[in-house]
Amino acid sequence: MSTTFVLNGKPTTLDADPTMPLLWAIREVAGLTGTKFGCGMAQCGACTVQLDGKAIRSCVTPLSVVAGRQVTTIEGLESKPAKAVQTAWVTLQVPQCGYCQSGQIMSATALLESNSAPSDADIDSAMSGNICRCGTYNRIRAAIHAAAGSMKA
């Protein structure tokens, strides 16, 4: 059985069990491995991708749900906020082990795409679903502020 959707701007048809979580379809069928598996139950955010511009947890989203819709993964980030986020991530040396960072960047990008000047409270609410066991949280916060600042310039 196949599902057709737009993956990182390209029409894509994946031949897979429609109940398979989008995470595994992206990783194992489409071969895009930037999106990570952390918990399998929308608790950690490592699998965050964008569905029609909104951050979702791909580990609990069946492939069938995305039929006809737009999915963006870390590999497909192109927007101005996305580039600002990725630049700030490197400038502020956010990653440690790096495993959760694709998900963090996807959540941060979705935040900045809808709110170009988030407050600390906005960041808490947008990012508290993304766990980082290395504890890079303060740099994540600083990088989101820096990215927001750079978009103004």
Add this chain to the structure above:
Amino acid sequence: MTTNALLSLPTRRSFLKSAGGVTVIALTIGFEWTGTTRRALAAGPATPLPGTTFTPNAFLRIGADDSVTVIAKHIEMGQGAYTGIATVVAEELDADWSRVRVESAPADVKRYANLAFGMQGTGGSSAMANSWNQLRDAGGKARLMLLSAAAKEWQVPVTELTVERGIVYHAGKKRQATFGALVKTASSLPVPETVTLKDPKDFKLIGHTAPRVDAAAKSNGTAQFTLDFTVPGMLVALLQRPPLFGATVKSFDPTAAAALPGVVKVVQVPAGIAVVAKSFWAAKLGRDALKIEWDDSKAEKRSSAAIMDEYRRLADQPAVSARNDGDAGQAIKSASKKVSASYEFPYLAHAPMEPLDAVVKLTGSSCEIWAGDQFQTLDQANAAHTAGLAPEQVSIHTLYAGGSFGRRANTRSDYIVEAVSIAKAFGADGTPIKLQWTREDDIHGGLYRPMFYHKLEAGLDDKGKLTGWRQVIVGQSIMAGTSFAGMIKGGIDPTSVEGAANLAYAIPNVKVELATTTTGVPILWWRVVGSSHTAFAVESFIDEAAHAAGADPYTFRRNMLEHEPRMKAVLDLAAEKAGWNTPLPAGYGRGIAVAEAFKTLVAQVAEVSVGKDGQIKVERVVCAVDCGTPINPDIITAQMEGGIGFGLGAALYSEITLKEGRVEQDNFNSYRVLRINEMPKVEVHIVPSTEPPTGVGEPGVAPVGPAVANAIFAATGKRMHVLPFSKGGAA
């Protein structure tokens, strides 16, 4: 895993034994950082390719294209080892940092042993400390060979040459050459016996914050973890382990699982029943469909509450002495004021973000492993024993690890052995198989930080000075029954008492005792090992003693550290930067703690606020660290920040509990860790130093729990005696 306590052990030899007891590797274990006198066991070329690359030693390869590849013998699991290692080599080499790349070393104990362990592996915050001189030497000798090559080509004395950012210059002849242009000539020269290393004042990279070599790849999704590694024809396996520790398979019915699409084979292995399939999802559905009957007859069936009850009783029984200065019992008995307290610590899971995984390609004569491998030598031996091969038939490709916190530094090599045993049961036919753990497998999977119970008593004289200190520690031994068991001396596992037996405060009568327990729950070191509980007990209790003495908690500590100038200095720095004596808003409290772990000293001052509903919020942590020569100040800062977040999550929220043997937590919904909205502001201050570097991956974890607990006391008058604090309703 080396520990503070180990550092003082008289023995310098130990024996590491493989899990099966077949392969015995005798290794010299140096528990002092003696890099100046030690050299690499062998420093042969990594991959000699004459003409195109210059490979002066096992740690460095310079290409004709000017690329500088540093070979890292330590895993990169977030702690910044790749960047630190490359920084030290590039510094002495005078390389252009933008051309420096890092590659993981193969498993090869002869070339890549951790000089602190005598085996290849990463742990005990030792990566930079053990390799500091070795890497400087490697970079410095390579630089000298490149200079000699230029001198030979240009017919000038070496002393007239200079090097800057990968280019050799001769001012007089106005000549210059990149490293790449000198590769061929340099390769023909002998490796010098000795080299003069740089004066630290000339360092351009060390101490100057070279950017991480892995930051870009970890910000665009291209960094490759084991989860992402794939080879043609690879299958994915999920393993069903028993629901109780120590249970085994009585019988199983694979019919339903085997009938599912994508499932290739169901195999039994010593650890359980594995479903091997064409994809993760197929393997997961297959595992869900397994019907297994377990034999629980030898399983651990107690609840963690019952185990803690036993520990409380044991704390009143005679125990083994780990330190005995003077007569603590008598001093406390005759003291004018007495204090006593107990502290309870739960089992803790490491819960690295990447659930454990390993890819194995096994044939009758070879075993190739790809994993975030932390103890290469032991994993090689254990994989070989499982496969029925010799260790040299096992090759390991160490990939980026998505966190570890001790979990992968595993003497049993549990997940590696599982993967090899599945490949063997599958037929050892060369089919690559990835064993993938789920988060539930991780939380249920054991190898936890052990539960501990600490009981403390102290006596104060009429001037409020501590005259006696007695601490009894009750818990499982991490080293017992493992290849590190040789480190247990006189009944004392040094990892159980480090941070307590080496109590730094000047107290005339000190007794520290250990009661070692056994349970069916498998345990392991967890970031900062013994100090993950001892620092909490010691630094909370010293605060209770200060309160009993009517003394300021900072000056009370400080007055007992005259003989410990480095510890006193970090304590002073943290207090000064935190504004210890400045007023706080109403409802706030401030607490202080200091600890030494792996020879690094860390002091922290925490500020907490108490909301109207009694809710505690950790607002700010000021951290001072002395880790000797700061190699990369930004990575040191990041490790302190991260250690504080990691330690704080455990102090506030995390625990593994057992009910009738069954782990009660499953995933991040019930095993709670710190999230961004709970992270305090953190300021890190690094003590300038030219002492040899010591580690930073773990020590930042030790003081945060007690600093916060002491701040909660300052704000509320309530002491935290049971961890996590959420158990007592404080978080």
